[in-house]
Amino acid sequence: MNNLEKEIISLLEKKHKFIGDDCAVFDDFVITTDSLVEHVHFDLNISTPYQVGVKTVCANLSDIAAMGAKPEYFLTSLSLPPACPFFIEGFLQGIEETLSRFNVELIGGDTTGSKTFVFINAVAIGKVINKPVFRSGAKVGDKIYLAGVPGYSAIGYYLIKNNIEIKDPNYAYAVKKHLEPLPQVEEGIIIGKNNLATAMIDISDGLSKEIGEICRLSGTGCILYSQLFKLPEIDLFEEKDLLNYFLHSGEEYILLFTSPLEEDEITEFLPEAYVIGEITDEREVLLEVGYSLVKLKDLTYNHFDNRKGLY
Amino acid sequence: MNNLEKEIISLLEKKHKFIGDDCAVFDDFVITTDSLVEHVHFDLNISTPYQVGVKTVCANLSDIAAMGAKPEYFLTSLSLPPACPFFIEGFLQGIEETLSRFNVELIGGDTTGSKTFVFINAVAIGKVINKPVFRSGAKVGDKIYLAGVPGYSAIGYYLIKNNIEIKDPNYAYAVKKHLEPLPQVEEGIIIGKNNLATAMIDISDGLSKEIGEICRLSGTGCILYSQLFKLPEIDLFEEKDLLNYFLHSGEEYILLFTSPLEEDEITEFLPEAYVIGEITDEREVLLEVGYSLVKLKDLTYNHFDNRKGLY
Missing domain, CATH: 3.30.1330.10 (PurM-like, N-terminal domain)
Structure with a gap:
């Protein structure tokens, strides 16, 4: 997000409550x-x-x-x-x-x-369905859930741009995910119907940015545990690249939500969902990788600068 | 409307009922x-x-x-x-x-x-309010009403483009009408609340085109009587130019509607409204000017050809 977009959003947020969601x-x-x-x-x-x-x-x-x-x-x-x-x-x-x-x-x-x-x-x-789930409802101690594996859309774009064609279902999945993504409509309905989430967002601008939005609007921070991440399975890349795709790939349309419920209480309804971290009161988005704890930088796409880096 | 737009609309009309309104x-x-x-x-x-x-x-x-x-x-x-x-x-x-x-x-x-x-x-x-008023509800014998005087928007554009500044409230009104038009929200509510109209449209693409839309979707035709028109009062133009502006000026945002009610029954609610013609079963849009009857051509703006003629 550059200064202009920040300015617009802050202008709108001052006047209206809507713009966060x-x-x-x-x-x-x-x-x-x-x-x-x-x-x-x-x-x-x-x-x-x-x-x-x-x-x-x-x-x-x-x-x-x-x-x-x-x-x-x-x-x-x-x-x-x-x-x-x-x-x-x-x-x-x-x-x-x-x-x-x-x-x-x-x-x-x-x-x-x-x-x-x-x-x-x-x-x-x-x-x-029951009541709208806002971005601002995360509570300290909530677990952070993902309802799918992010990263494939940006990988698909990389494969297309570099004319890489490998006969492998995961490669085909990545390309399909980039060109013809599908929204998690059923998952959203299940979450709404069963009151599973305190806060929710889709990671269309990338996980690292979107979890930051939930924290910013909820007045919290969070810590993400990389050992819990389900990385894309594409053997072209090393783990650090896959981690990068996981964190920053946009256009993923995967639901990211927070919940006080335990993982087994969630997977009963959503078998594909898994914990990736928890909400803290630190006002920082932290990432635990191995033994180190790093402050996560938002490297995702900025609308007003045109697309740089990951497409 | 050119072939492309016609094609799109006909494609959509075939599949959906919505696109007419x-x-x-x-x-x-x-x-x-x-x-x-x-x-x-x-x-x-x-x-x-x-x-x-x-x-x-x-x-x-x-x-x-x-x-x-x-x-x-x-x-x-x-x-x-x-x-x-x-x-x-x-x-x-x-x-x-x-x-x-x-x-x-x-x-x-x-x-x-x-x-x-x-x-x-x-x-x-x-x-x-009561029920939606569609474009398709005009009946043979209905009177055609306008809730204002069209033409000022295109005249305003002409004045601006030609740097014509004349100290006259009507000239100022024309410029204002082009730059800062206001919708007839109150009039729409009154018409809805009192069931005054069988069909309605706003003349954002010009009267001649929009009355054609009502007729096309209602399966009717109409005749417009030019002696009933309230022409814009701008002394820069001859009557035939004013008639042209009245019929074809776009971005007017004036309500055009049909009704079986008599003019005094309408003006009781909408003092500014007046009859300009009536709905017929001829499938033609006719205009009576003096002693002659002409088939009205649609000369208004076509989205896909960029703006020609009247702006």
Whole structure:
């Protein structure tokens, strides 16, 4: 996050309570809106229009899931440059197939022109199940859970950019995870229905940044234990690289949540979830690696500087 | 509307019922989303960021008003190029002042980077009052009403572009109407509450196009009587130019609706409203000018060809 974005967010946080969370809340609904800009969030040399459609749905439904809510309705707006009519059909197919997978209804949209790039905006609306799960609810002593293995999206991007094709299901999974990610809609509903989480977020901007958000908004710190991490299984990389991918890969759309419940109480509902750390009162995000304790730096993607390092 | 946009809309109409209307409907709510793209929908050489904020709110609340609903919540997303931090503060001020004028709450948003231009997306949510008013409900014999005088927005643009400054309240009104339009929120609520309209739309793309939309979706035609038009009062233009502005000026945000009620039954609730024509079963949009009857051509703005003719 650079100074401009910090300034905007601090401006908005001063005036409104909403900006900290994935979704805004109204009545019994949560709502999220996300923009995807060509050359910033997607590149048509890497993704097909179909895959851009899938990712658009994923990003928004993931925000709904992160509130412990059930996604129900979807709208999408497209701004297209004149030379881009081919984009529509594949894009809509990606949108519609992914929505129908999660029983979400496409209820509206808008199309306009654009001078140069494709610009997409989407809106997802979800129904609150019990109560919305905010980012700010973490309590000292809560365990920190991940509902999946992060890292594959950035690895997939690396494999595509470097034309590495290895016949191995994990490599194929990484590429698929980058190009056609799916949101953890079922997991979000289970967490909401059973009140499993005190705070929740999806790690679309990377674990290291997102756990920092939970801590910042909850007024806490945390410690992550690297020996508990389930690293991506890609034999191309050494462990330290895999750790780096695990901590900083964005566009993962995996749920990260805090809970006072023990691991077996969580895995009863979510077999894939596991503890990676705990909430402390230190106001620092610490990482235990081997015998050393390091303050975790946020190395993830900054919207306003364009994508550097990990894509 | 060019072939691409027609194709998209026909593709969506085939699959979904939603695309004809200003808003989508879910539960007791209506929702609209609109994108505004720099150099297509606004130009920072003409509008200040504050005015872009005002227009963003106007475009969306006007869509809610056109469903006979009451706007309640608003979200806005911004994609900003790196060199554009100055934009934020004025833009947000325009958004917030206009929302508070209509008691609408800003509940969320998103900020991302953009390579070149400013892209804005906004979402407005309204509460249905009695039932949503669709575009498709016009009946043969209904009268066609306008809730204001269209034409001033395009005239305002003309005055600005040609550096015409004349000390006259109507000229000032035209410029204001172009730069800081306001939606007919109160009028929409009155129409919804009292079931005044069988079909409604806002004329953001110009009267001639929007009456065509009502007719197309209602399976009807219409005849407009030019002697009933209340033309803009700007002495710079001849009557035929004023008629042209009246029929084709976009960004007017005036409610156009059909009703079986007589004019005095309407003006009891809406003193500014007046009849301009009636719904027929001919499937043509006809205009009576003097003693001749002409088929009205849609000369308004086409999103995908960039703005031509009237801005």
